[in-house]
Each structure stands twice: as structure tokens, then as C-alpha cells.
Amino acid sequence: MSERFVFADGEQLAIATAARLITAISDAQNARGVAHVVLTGGSNGGALLKAVASSPARDTVDWSRVDLWWGDERFLPAGDAERNEVQARGYLLDALPLEPKRVHVMAASDGGLDLDAAAAAYTSELATASSDGTVPAFDVLMLGVGPDGHVASLFPGHPGYAVTEGTAIAVRESPKPPPERISLTLGAIGAARQVWLLAGGEGKAEAVSQALRGADLPAGAVRGTERTLWLLDRAAASQL
């Protein structure tokens, strides 16, 4: 059963989610020593990272014991401003004392690997960090919900959404630019302890409503092993 939290607006959504994330990282480190966190791109994911950056509780976390992963990446040259990694570094990561080897970036298109090899490289990196050769048991995996109900780079009716094997896949002809991407699969997402779906703004209202009413959408198909949270603002929740 998923849980819903509705905040007044996008700013409150970002602030509340940042507070929740900082607490969840502390909880994970307290229980297991390190925290594995999966970041999302997109507007709500970006707002959340900015809110963490400006949170007074930010420095209560031992960032050197946080493993950062991405749910998806746009397959673009290193440094491209449309890469989720580049945006995350600018919003937050560059300001944190992270351990570089714990920042698990998906490959860029000019790094010497083609798209399939880049997805395979991420599959290997995930497996190396796991206890069973698949993926780590992510403590928190965040997903921005697109207006069409996509999450990560799994789009409704698109081949990647139907993939049932593997953990990181190459995505071609994405309905949202850029066309080439790397994404975690539904199976990899489902290994997370907590999955948090973030949606703010009127443009997300229909997708949120349909996903929560059982429509066949990626956003409605993801679950955490312990908790599945919908973190919404009033506009995104307006059709519930």
C-alpha cells in the first residue's frame, strides 16, 4: 500500500522531502553504516536537491558514507547541462564532502562507450556494490513523475517499460528528448527499501491520478520493499 503526502506548493514539497531525505540517510547509516540513495532528474528532483543544499540540517549527515546512484541519465557528452548528473552537481553535490568513488555516475556519450556498453557498465557497477550480484538494497530511491506518467526513463508503452530482466538498460527513441538514455529497470527500482515518487504542479495531476487509480503507467508500477511514498503538492494532487 502506498502512502500519500500532500504539501501546499512546490517549495513546501521540496523542503519537506529534503528533511525526510536527510533523516532517512541518518537512519540508514545508523542501521547499516552507509546509505545508498538513488537520485532523480527533472524539475521536482532538482528542487529537492536545492532544498537539501540550503537545509540547516544538511551538515548533520556524514556525506562520506553516502553512495549516490541515478535512476536514469540522458546519454549526452560529459558536462552537458541536460545531464541529470551535471544538474545534481550544480544544485547540491559540488557543495558536499562526498567520497568520489561513492558517486556512481552513468556514463556520458563521449566517454568511449556506446549506449549498450554504457548500460552494461552501470549494470556491472550496481552488481559490484550489491550482496547478490544484482543491485544494492537502495535505502531511498527517488523518482520524478513525468506528465505522461513516466519515471526514470521508463515511458508508457515504450519497450523499456516492458523489460523484465536486468538492472540498467539502454533506452532509444525516448519520447522525451534526448532520445538516448540509460535507465534502471522496474526490477532494479523494486529492490529499493523506499521508493519516493515526486510530483509537483498542475501538469502532473492527471498522471498522478491515473497512476494511483491503477492505470498501466510506469509511475503506478513501482513499489519499494518497505515503503512507497507519493510526495505531492496540492496542484499535482488536485485530481485525486
Ligand SMILES: O=C1O[C@H](COP(=O)(O)O)[C@@H](O)[C@H](O)[C@H]1O
Ligand atoms: O527526463 C526526465 O524526466 C523525469 C521527470 O521530469 P520533470 O521535469 O517532468 O519533473 C525525471 O524523473 C527523469 O529523471 C528525467 O530524466
